[in-house]
Amino acid sequence: MADSALDQLKRSGRIVVVGASLAGLRAAEVMREKGFAGTLTLIGDEPHEPYDRPPLSKQVLLGKADAEHTLLPRRRDIEAEWRLGVAAIGLDMAARTVKLADGDEVPYDRLLIATGVRARPWPNEAEGELAGVFTLRTREDGAGLARALAAGPRRVLVIGAGFTGSEIASACRERGVDVTVAERGDAPLVGALGGVIGAVAAELHRENGVDLRTGIMVTGLEGDSSGRVRAAHLSDGTTLECDVVVVSLGAQRNTEWLTGSGLGAGPRGIACDAGCRAFDLRGIVTDDIYVAGDVARSPHALFGYQFLSLEHWGNAVAQAETAAHNMLSESTDRRPHLWVPAFWSSQFGVNIKSVGVPSMGTEIMITQGSRAERRFTGVYGYQGRIIGAVTFDNARWLQFYERQIECTAPFPPPFTTVDRRADGQRPIPADFPDPSVPTHGPTITLSGYSPADRRIATFTPAGH
Amino acid sequence: MRLVVDLNRCQGYAQCAFLAPDVFAMHGDEGLLYDPQAEAAQRERVAQAVAACPVQAILVDELDLAATAPAAATSSGEASDG
Numbered sequence: 001m002a003d004s005a006l007d008q009l010k011r012s013g014r015i016v017v018v019g020a021s022l023a024g025l026r027a028a029e030v031m032r033e034k035g036f037a038g039t040l041t042l043i044g045d046e047p048h049e050p051y052d053r054p055p056l057s058k059q060v061l062l063g064k065a066d067a068e069h070t071l072l073p074r075r076r077d078i079e080a081e082w083r084l085g086v087a088a089i090g091l092d093m094a095a096r097t098v099k100l101a102d103g104d105e106v107p108y109d110r111l112l113i114a115t116g117v118r119a120r121p122w123p124n125e126a127e128g129e130l131a132g133v134f135t136l137r138t139r140e141d142g143a144g145l146a147r148a149l150a151a152g153p154r155r156v157l158v159i160g161a162g163f164t165g166s167e168i169a170s171a172c173r174e175r176g177v178d179v180t181v182a183e184r185g186d187a188p189l190v191g192a193l194g195g196v197i198g199a200v201a202a203e204l205h206r207e208n209g210v211d212l213r214t215g216i217m218v219t220g221l222e223g224d225s226s227g228r229v230r231a232a233h234l235s236d237g238t239t240l241e242c243d244v245v246v247v248s249l250g251a252q253r254n255t256e257w258l259t260g261s262g263l264g265a266g267p268r269g270i271a272c273d274a275g276c277r278a279f280d281l282r283g284i285v286t287d288d289i290y291v292a293g294d295v296a297r298s299p300h301a302l303f304g305y306q307f308l309s310l311e312h313w314g315n316a317v318a319q320a321e322t323a324a325h326n327m328l329s330e331s332t333d334r335r336p337h338l339w340v341p342a343f344w345s346s347q348f349g350v351n352i353k354s355v356g357v358p359s360m361g362t363e364i365m366i367t368q369g370s371r372a373e374r375r376f377t378g379v380y381g382y383q384g385r386i387i388g389a390v391t392f393d394n395a396r397w398l399q400f401y402e403r404q405i406e407c408t409a410p411f412p413p414p415f416t417t418v419d420r421r422a423d424g425q426r427p428i429p430a431d432f433p434d435p436s437v438p439t440h441g442p443t444i445t446l447s448g449y450s451p452a453d454r455r456i457a458t459f460t461p462a463g464h
Numbered sequence: 465m466r467l468v469v470d471l472n473r474c475q476g477y478a479q480c481a482f483l484a485p486d487v488f489a490m491h492g493d494e495g496l497l498y499d500p501q502a503e504a505a506q507r508e509r510v511a512q513a514v515a516a517c518p519v520q521a522i523l524v525d526e527l528d529l530a531a532t533a534p535a536a537a538t539s540s541g542e543a544s545d546g
Contacts (some may be wrong), residue, residue, distance in 0.1 A: 069501030349492030
């Protein structure tokens with residue numbers, strides 16, 4: 001009987017969580033809260049307990065916090081078996097085991113995959129290994145880069161002006177370090193927020209003394225005789241002398257270990273239903289494998305059932321809680337993960353926040369404040385409805401627009417707002433770049449078939 | 465003590481920066497910086513900040529942190545998680 005099977009799972013089952021970061025930890029806490037008394041194993045390839053990453057590109061680089069001291073607080077004791085510092089390298093869905101790099105096999109009754117993403121490395125491996133060349137994702141990355149900035153470099157080069165790259169540039173300027181930012185797109189943040197907001201971000205960089213170069217690529221890094229980076233070559237033919245380089249080209253999903261497992265996993269993440277249950281390669285939903293966090297790709301009713309994979313802190317928390325709940329619930333008690341995407345960034349003293357999916361928007365309207373003052377709310381429209389919003393130092397408006405997105409309110413908003421300025425009286429094109437042109441990588445990946453496109457989607461399974 | 469602020473919730477009311485200025489600091493008009501591992505001596509001030517946050521965005525460790533974390537690079541076996 002289904003009832004007794006679930007009771008038995010709760011009493012003495014084996015749950016394995018692969019990925020010991022924010023999503024994995026939160027899921028484990030919720031499982032124990034819901035009365036799971038069986039064996040709980042957390043597997044993580046890093047040798048650390050779960051820690052928080054957002055401070056690594058902010059207070060850690062500013063020297064206001066230690067990279068070693070960002071361990072996540074615990075809401076309760078999770079009585080877990082920890083397998084830290086050892087990566088999962090394979091999954092046998094039929095035998096229900098996870099293979100580890102040290103040769104062990106861990107059996108499970110329910111599996112949660114929360115392996116997240118890693119920094120995309122510099123494509124030239126030898127150049128990427130030069131001393132002074134960094135990516136920023138892990139605690140070691142944060143500690144190393146903070147040390148390099150504290151040592152007073154002559155010039156830092158940041159490659160890629162997404163959120164992380166912009167935050168690094170901001171920290172450099174706050175520390176009085178000269179910094180050049182090279183971005184392939186036309187403006188910083190253009191992939192996430194479009195060209196209208198990207199232009200504001202570009203002004204922020206320049207006003208704060210960043211040597212911002214857009215529409216440009218770094219074609220090579222050059223080291224000195226001791227193997228330390230000394231210069232970068234740019235696509236306009238110039239050479240830039242720099243002694244620290246931060247490669248900030250977005251992230252790659254950690255799904256390679258699932259190659260050949262039969263799970264619906266690829267470079268865009270692991271496909272799952274709204275209840276966090278993973279799809280197998282045939283598009284059939286599994287009963288015992290769940291996915292949460294950056295590595296998950298799930299359809300969202302509010303956004304045309306597009307599959308969204310979100311590199312958002314809040315998504316990791318919310319999706320982990322839903323996955324944990326569903327793993328221990330009868331099918332009729334399961335909940336969908338219908339979180340409205342939301343993220344924040346802090347750079348050049350400006351608090352940037354967003355809800356919804358701005359990158360789906362075709363138009364933008366400034367509804368509060370003004371771009372000139374760097375204090376405004378921008379609302380994104382898609383096919384006559386509100387699809388996203390962004391604020392610069394205007395965060396208190398976001399909750400209102402989140403509700404507008406949830407109830408598919410019309411765009412442009414029919415109401416007049418108290419302080420709408422001259423630049424916000426009508427919608428203008430949001431100016432997103434052609435998504436088929438690669439940039440450093442978006443923080444939201446839209447990968448579903450949209451019926452509105454009236455196109456036949458071609459599907460190429462990757463890595464299988 | 466470990467702490468984390470849900471910056472999706474945070475709306476820059478600055479109560480925490482007022483009550484525990486050694487742990488929380490405003491960065492610009494709205495942004496918040498905080499020390500994710502506050503000194504034990506700050507416990508009471510942090511508790512006040514947690515209670516006073518209008519959007520309840522501050523999460524502090526529920527566990528006694530005197531116990532050490534699982535040893536780094538443990539490749540197998542059971543370890544305390546607190």
